[in-house]
Amino acid sequence: MAGTTVTKVGDYEVLVSGSAVAFWPLDPWSSLAGAVSPIVVAPSSGSSAGTVVTSVVGVFDIAIAVAEGLTESEVAPVTLPPSPGGKATIKKAPLFGKVGQTMHLRFAVDHSKLHKTDNWSGTLRLSSKTTSGGAVQTNITLAVAYTATVSNLFVFFAPNTKLKKNAWVTLEARQKGGGAVANASVDLKVLRDNLPSGYTGVNRRAPLTTNGGGQVISGTARPILSVPVDWPVIFTFTSGAHVTGAHMIRLDKDAADEDNFNATEIGPAVLVPRAAASLKGKTFILDAGHGVVYGYLKARRCQEWYVAHRVADRIRAILMSEHKVDAGDIYFSRSAGFGLIEPSQVHLNTAPEAGEAKYKVDLPQKKIAAKTAAVGLHDLAKLLLTTHSGDHDTADALSSSNYEGFLARNTATVNAIVARVNGQLTAAHARVQPGSVTWDDHKHRYVYMKEKQNAAGDWQKAGTTDLPITTNDWFALDSQAIAVLADRSARWSLAAEVGPGPALGGKSFASAARAALKAAGALDYFRQKILFYVNVTAPHSYLDHGTKAWGPSERSKFFNDYQSQLSAAGTPLSMVVSLHENAGKGKGGTVLVSHKPGADEPPDDQVRIGKTMVKYLDPFDHGTRSGGVSKDLPVNPAGMLYHGNQARDIYAYFESEFMDATDPNDSTRFSYEAMVEAPFIEALARQVVCGVVEWLLAPQADLEDVKYMGGSIKGLW
Numbered sequence: 001m002a003g004t005t006v007t008k009v010g011d012y013e014v015l016v017s018g019s020a021v022a023f024w025p026l027d028p029w030s031s032l033a034g035a036v037s038p039i040v041v042a043p044s045s046g047s048s049a050g051t052v053v054t055s056v057v058g059v060f061d062i063a064i065a066v067a068e069g070l071t072e073s074e075v076a077p078v079t080l081p082p083s084p085g086g087k088a089t090i091k092k093a094p095l096f097g098k099v100g101q102t103m104h105l106r107f108a109v110d111h112s113k114l115h116k117t118d119n120w121s122g123t124l125r126l127s128s129k130t131t132s133g134g135a136v137q138t139n140i141t142l143a144v145a146y147t148a149t150v151s152n153l154f155v156f157f158a159p160n161t162k163l164k165k166n167a168w169v170t171l172e173a174r175q176k177g178g179g180a181v182a183n184a185s186v187d188l189k190v191l192r193d194n195l196p197s198g199y200t201g202v203n204r205r206a207p208l209t210t211n212g213g214g215q216v217i218s219g220t221a222r223p224i225l226s227v228p229v230d231w232p233v234i235f236t237f238t239s240g241a242h243v244t245g246a247h248m249i250r251l252d253k254d255a256a257d258e259d260n261f262n263a264t265e266i267g268p269a270v271l272v273p274r275a276a277a278s279l280k281g282k283t284f285i286l287d288a289g290h291g292v293v294y295g296y297l298k299a300r301r302c303q304e305w306y307v308a309h310r311v312a313d314r315i316r317a318i319l320m321s322e323h324k325v326d327a328g329d330i331y332f333s334r335s336a337g338f339g340l341i342e343p344s345q346v347h348l349n350t351a352p353e354a355g356e357a358k359y360k361v362d363l364p365q366k367k368i369a370a371k372t373a374a375v376g377l378h379d380l381a382k383l384l385l386t387t388h389s390g391d392h393d394t395a396d397a398l399s400s401s402n403y404e405g406f407l408a409r410n411t412a413t414v415n416a417i418v419a420r421v422n423g424q425l426t427a428a429h430a431r432v433q434p435g436s437v438t439w440d441d442h443k444h445r446y447v448y449m450k451e452k453q454n455a456a457g458d459w460q461k462a463g464t465t466d467l468p469i470t471t472n473d474w475f476a477l478d479s480q481a482i483a484v485l486a487d488r489s490a491r492w493s494l495a496a497e498v499g500p501g502p503a504l505g506g507k508s509f510a511s512a513a514r515a516a517l518k519a520a521g522a523l524d525y526f527r528q529k530i531l532f533y534v535n536v537t538a539p540h541s542y543l544d545h546g547t548k549a550w551g552p553s554e555r556s557k558f559f560n561d562y563q564s565q566l567s568a569a570g571t572p573l574s575m576v577v578s579l580h581e582n583a584g585k586g587k588g589g590t591v592l593v594s595h596k597p598g599a600d601e602p603p604d605d606q607v608r609i610g611k612t613m614v615k616y617l618d619p620f621d622h623g624t625r626s627g628g629v630s631k632d633l634p635v636n637p638a639g640m641l642y643h644g645n646q647a648r649d650i651y652a653y654f655e656s657e658f659m660d661a662t663d664p665n666d667s668t669r670f671s672y673e674a675m676v677e678a679p680f681i682e683a684l685a686r687q688v689v690c691g692v693v694e695w696l697l698a699p700q701a702d703l704e705d706v707k708y709m710g711g712s713i714k715g716l717w
């Protein structure tokens with residue numbers, strides 16, 4: 001085997017009372033029983049008995065999962081003996097194994113000076129280097145009885161440059177209502193916060209399982225688990241019969257002083273059986289951030305809304321199909337609307353506001369009128385009739401019969417106008433010729449034939465005259481008109497409402513996002529959602545605040561009103577979820593809470609909900625943003641986090657991933673281009689639902705003790 005090498009990920013030492021001692025590295029693949037037999041050599045001449053050349057020893061047999069982020073190196077292979085022989089001389093030995101894998105380590109420690117009734121106590125020190133060159137180590141307190149063997153240990157070797165100790169734990173998975181959760185897959189991970197001062201750069205995780213009794217184990221029989229202290233650590237359980245559940249802990253530094261005989265029981269982790277995961281009777285508001293023709297002008301970002309709303313759709317579908325929530329118990333805040341956008345302004349940023357200066361709408365009555373005397377009936381007709389086509393949103397030409405058709409849809413109003421005009425003409429012995437109101441393609445105006453009475457009393461034509469309208473003449477905002485406005489608004493939104501972002505490799509964010517939206521079918525989706533929110537029967541709160549998508553204050557009012565209404569009925573609102581995506585080229589998602597004090601401080605339960613969500617939120621599987629629950633920035637306040645929103649104690653506000661970051665799986669595109677795709681939407685929706693199920697059905701009892709960094713959010717996180 002000359003020339004071959006083996007991979008190592010670091011070294012290990014054994015310490016007693018803080019000093020490195022000699023030990024015997026052993027072959028982990030030989031018989032464990034053989035490792036403890038003292039080695040006796042045959043009597044040499046002159047001796048009457050064999051000589052015990054090996055000290056009395058205790059043996060440790062340990063599985064070690066090596067987390068990502070450590071350096072591998074190639075070294076010459078070493079042949080390890082199956083059992084200790086001779087005097088121990090080695091004080092440091094290689095950790096043979098690979099990053100991301102679970103390795104097997106065995107060594108013997110000297111018991112020759114140990115009282116037979118005592119345990120040997122010491123420290124296993126694992127050391128390595130990070131891929132960026134920083135020295136890291138993990139210290140693990142160990143014990144073994146006199147001449148005994150310990151073989152039930154698993155160590156998660158997941159250091160960074162600051163965290164240097166592990167502590168021993170045991171954890172059982174129980175199902176809500178009783179019984180063990182057997183044979184679940186368990187993902188053990190260190191909370192990755194992506195802050196330079198915390199755990200960033202890579203995921204540190206290890207695969208475990210539960211045994212038949214629900215005990216979390218490595219391999220088949222290692223239930224004593226060594227995990228990092230002083231930092232949140234998350235166990236995520238996946239089991240066919242249970243809703244995915246996660247258990248988060250944070251051990252005190254002091255816990256690292258305890259040995260493997262004094263592991264801390266950190267459970268149970270409680271999982272909800274799928275069959276018992278009913279949320280029937282629970283009520284929800286899903287609030288997709290931003291909107292189509294968003295009423296809050298300075299936050300127009302339809303691309304953000306699209307992902308948020310698609311995720312909200314999936315959350316709703318999962319709540320209904322897997323958790324028995326009734327369709328009528330899930331409301332959306334109204335996040336898609338339409339503008340009174342003139343056909344020639346389909347790409348003009350200010351078009352919805354320009355339209356509001358010219359036209360007025362009574363949405364509950366579904367009618368529209370001119371707002372100023374300068375607006376003619378032809379303007380209204382053009383607004384409500386013009387369709388668009390093609391990639392450039394070209395306005396389709398209107399025919400005379402299109403214009404005529406508009407009159408037919410508004411007969412009562414036209415008749416009333418004619419009656420009014422007749423009233424004005426009577427004194428002059430003039431009138432509107434009955435049935436003469438029509439579209440004049442030449443004049444490009446609606447006209448009527450004016451008649452005058454001659455001396456004999458006969459009516460005679462006196463020329464075509466423009467049909468005048470007033471600001472009190474209301475025309476139908478019928479389904480055809482709304483469909484036209486919805487289509488134009490959807491096109492306008494894609495052209496003018498995609499927010500900006502930094503470039504990637506010369507590619508503009510807005511154009512990449514727009515292309516991704518169009519490829520995903522956003523134009524049709526926008527239209528459908530506008531109609532979904534507008535085609536409701538009055539009276540309806542969706543119709544109460546104008547034609548555009550609601551801004552933050554209208555949404556808060558909706559939460560508050562619906563919460564009051566449900567409370568009065570004795571069925572309190574269960575949860576409100578706002579969905580946003582971040583911008584500014586960061587990494588990871590976060591649940592946002594208010595940075596403000598006093599009345600605007602987040603309620604405790606809002607922070608607790610955030611902590612619950614942190615366990616699940618990671619749609620790109622690359623960690624959270626700033627610890628997963630964070631405060632909004634004073635320079636970029638989120639109004640719905642403040643006291644005007646009275647539902648904050650049942651509220652989760654997600655900023656899930658950065659749209660303008662680089663796709664973690666494809667460096668040539670923006671994250672946004674992945675976020676419009678089904679895998680991201682599905683992952684995020686399921687993560688939110690897992691948090692909802694836990695919060696409403698089986699909240700982790702001891703989550704209160706788990707804090708991130710200094711507990712800077714109300715001492716709770």
Ligand SMILES: [Zn+2]
Nearest residue numbers: 289304580581
């Ligand atoms: Zn947002």
